Amino acid sequence: MGPLVLDHVPTSLLDLLNNTLILRQTAPHLPISSLCALAKTSRALRQIIRQSPQAFRYLDLSPVKSAICPIEEPLDTGGNNWRRERMDESLTEDDFYSGPLRSIFSRLHQQHVLHNVHTLVLDGLSVTAEFVKELMTEERYNVRLLSIREVKHLNQRKLQQYLRYAVRPSRPAGTPRVKGIYLFGPREAAPLVTSPSKRTASPASLGVMSSPGAQIGAEWNQKSTDALNAALARTEDRWYRSSGRMMTKRPSSDWAEILQACEGIIAFDAVLCRGPRHDPAKAYIRDGSDSSMPHPASFLRPAIATVALGPLGCESCHSCPEEPAIFGESPWTQFPLLSPVPLHWCSTRAAQRPHTLDGLCPPPLYVRCEDCLKGRWCERCHKWWDENCYGGSSTAQRTELQQTELLETLDTSGSTQLIPKQTIKIVGVRRDCFGCGHTCISCKELFIRQCKNCGNEYCREDNDASSDTMCDWCNYTSRRTVEMY
Ligand SMILES: [Zn+2]
Ligand SMILES: [Zn+2]
Ligand SMILES: [Zn+2]
Ligand SMILES: [Zn+2]
Ligand SMILES: [Zn+2]
Structure with missing residues (x-):
């Protein structure tokens, strides 16, 4: 049949x-x-x-089985057999790894649909740098948005060279056709598989996780934290929320220079950090007190912003020296392409626009590299202090700072007046527990306890065998003692 x-x-x-x-x-x-x-x-x-x-405007090949390179090992081990079968000595490594994709695209070309593909998703597949170069330069392709997240066999150095070449000042008019590349972020999880969200400071997640009830409680708690986070930012887009680290791997500093070279020509799912230390005009300002000492605000090379800080800005002044990126006001180059890759639009503008829950203007975007956040960002609750509010120090520590707060009071005539009030605040972060990372004082108070037996500090969440009052060691020893007698 x-x-x-x-x-x-x-x-x-x-x-x-x-x-x-x-x-x-x-x-x-x-x-x-x-x-x-x-x-x-x-x-x-x-x-x-x-x-x-x-x-074929939007083509997602990531779930297509025939697009996957059949042999995962490098050429010299598994590839030899394959090469012998083909009896083809001229086969290059690139031919080998991009073979499956090339054959799909030549079929699409024969059927005259290749030119219609504007958005191409190749996440997780075997995609070589040479192949990306072809996508950008050859006439038969017409791809505007390209997603190559978590791909295999991609030589990053070569890709950097090709990108630099594609955006060279003497490039032909109308090139490169590719206007946006998803490369740095994680690929979207398959539907129905919910990825475990990053844990966030919350008292209810402190309980021992062994009982199913506690797990459900913690899950609900995570859900409510996520909901609160989304409500504050008024958007589900992770870059606009206090999501913390956005990339599993920190991109090399070479990539920051490529982003700089591509600025205004190719957009990425990442942007450069605009912290004041990357600005040579601001980085070398000395405070005058001791000019021979290196100033904490010394120059940093360009870096990709990897941390999403949420819509609220610095904990004290609710802003930052470089000013957040404001949608509709700041240049487009300050906005990352957002995940998921848009289904119905292939413009970078559409991919950069966050969807707000209330349909109103998107929240301000605060993002930075980790070097610009050293000692000033809590990895647990993601609150942070900018350079204006906290000088910081070379070793991460917390500092007591006297801060002036303006209190609203009513005077005798009944009109409001702002009265300055001095308060002591503990700012900055410290690493008290390896698992928690650098945390603010409120997070420390939530998770770190002092053992009533030995007096040492321990983390209630990361020291599994600890109890509410005793560190894991003392808790274990006391239990063993009870069992012995
Ligand atoms: Zn501030
Ligand atoms: Zn930075
Ligand atoms: Zn915190
Ligand atoms: Zn901990
Ligand atoms: Zn102890």
Whole structure:
């Protein structure tokens, strides 16, 4: 029996897909396998799917099995057999690793649909730097948004060279066609698999996690923290919330220079840190007290902002020296491409625009590199202090600072007056526990306790065998003593 062929497809489906708007809205939701299967069912459908520029506008090959390189090991081990079978000595490493993708694209080219692909997702596949270069330079491709997150066999150095070349001042007009690249962030989790969110400071997560009840409680607590975080930022987009570290791997400093070179030409799912220490004009200002000592505000090379700090700004002044990126006011180059890759639009502007829960203007964007946050950012609750409010020190520590707060009071005439009031605040962060990282004083008070037996400090969450009053060692010893007698 041959494949199922429908001579008379219900006119309704044909009519529907013949509508450009409907096809544009529907096609990105269909896996490419379904789209191809649909095209096989009737001549009329095949015509629509092959000829409409909408059907292949968004192409996600990441779930396609034939796009995966069959052999994972490097060429010299597993590749030799494959090479022998092919009897082809001229095969290069690049041919080998990008072979599966190349064959898919040559088929799409033959079917005259390759030029319609504007958004291309290749996350997790075997994608070589040479292949990305082809995508950017060859006429037959027309990709505007490219996602190559967590891909294999990508030579980063080569890719950097190709990008530098693609954006050179003498480049041909209208190139590069690729305007946005997703490269640094994690790829989207498969639907239905919820990735465990980063733990956040919360008293209820302190309990022992062995009982299912406690686990459910902690889960609910995480959910409510996420909800609160989203409500504060008024958006689900992680870059605009106090999400902390946004990348699993810290990108090398070379990448920061590539982002600089591509500024205004190719956007990425990351932006440069604009902290004052990266600005040579501001970094070398000395405070005058001791000019022979290196000033804490010394110059830093360009760096990619890897930490999302949330919409509130510095804990004390609710701003920062470099000013947050404000949507609609700040240059586009200050906004990262947001995940997920947009389904229906292929412009970088659409990919940069956060979706607010209330439909109003997006919140201010505070992002920085970790060097600019050293000693001034709590890794648990993500509160932070800027250079104006906390000088910081070379070793991460907490400092008592006298701060002036303006208190609103009513005077005798009944009008409000602002009265300055001096308060002592503990600012800065310290590493009290390896698991917690650098934390502020409030997080320390939540997690770090003093053992009533030995007097040492311990972390209630990271020292599994500890109790509410005793460190793991004393707790273990006392229990063993009870068991022995
Ligand atoms: Zn401040
Ligand atoms: Zn920085
Ligand atoms: Zn904290
Ligand atoms: Zn801890
Ligand atoms: Zn103890």
